[in-house]
Amino acid sequence: SxxxxxxxxxxxxxxxxxxxxxxxxxxxxxxxxxxxxxxxxxxxxxxxxxxxxxxxxxxxxxxxxxxxxxxxxxxxxxxxxxxxxxxxxxxxxxxxxxxxxxxxxxxxxxxxxxxxxxxxxxxxxxxxxxxxxxxxxxxxxxQGGAADLIKLSMINLHRRLKKENSHAYIILQIHDELLLEAPENQIEMVRKIVKQEMEQVMKLSVPLIVNTKIGKNWGDMK
Structure with missing residues (x-):
């Protein structure tokens, strides 16, 4: 955000x-x-x-x-x-x-x-x-710093999802947003992981706030 x-x-x-x-x-x-x-x-x-x-x-x-x-x-x-x-x-x-x-x-x-x-x-x-x-x-x-953070978030998130044996995966990056697909029974776990990894990607003097949305498709989340 x-x-x-x-x-x-x-x-x-x-x-x-x-x-x-x-x-x-x-x-x-x-x-x-x-x-x-x-x-x-x-x-x-x-x-x-x-x-x-x-x-x-x-x-x-x-x-x-x-x-x-x-x-x-x-x-x-x-x-x-x-x-x-x-x-x-x-x-x-x-x-x-x-x-x-x-x-x-x-x-x-x-x-x-x-x-x-x-x-x-x-x-x-x-x-x-x-x-x-x-x-x-x-x-x-x-703008380049924002790109640094989103790319580092993607790397950390990919590793974390594998570590947690999640079947979720990143589909798309759109500017400062990430689109993931996950099994329904893992949605809340994945939401928590995404928020943690993106908000804690780097220690800044102000908080990084991540908002999440869930939907059957990308259009439902707009």
Missing amino acids: QIELRLLAHLSRDTNLKSAFLRGEDIHRQTAAEIFQVLPLQVTPQMRRKAKIVNFGILYGISPYGLSRDMGISQKEAEEYIQRYFERYPKVKEYIDRILEEARKHRYVTTLMGRKRPLPGILVSNRKRREFAERTAINSPI
């Missing part, structure tokens, strides 16, 4: 962002309250949807222009939203600045498990290429 935002909290070490996850709060609601300057209880579904765009936009290094386009607002409003976001989560801004500095120095960034993402365009004079490389530098440790 919200793995990339949880990784942002872990990597940036932002106190407010970490606290929200540690308290089990709705991070999109909290961000909406901040950028729209209302109490959390006053946040409307529309405000929350817009805050979600801001939260994930920050992960991708979105510009005021890009945010204004995605939200259908003026560029000035977008600038104010981004400013309020960084006022609420100042360590996120520091993290982004630090990542860009390291990217320019080394011309690559790394994921949680040390995989490198080369950034050959980070110092070029062409503005579009350079800005694309900068956005990639901001996002890759987070």
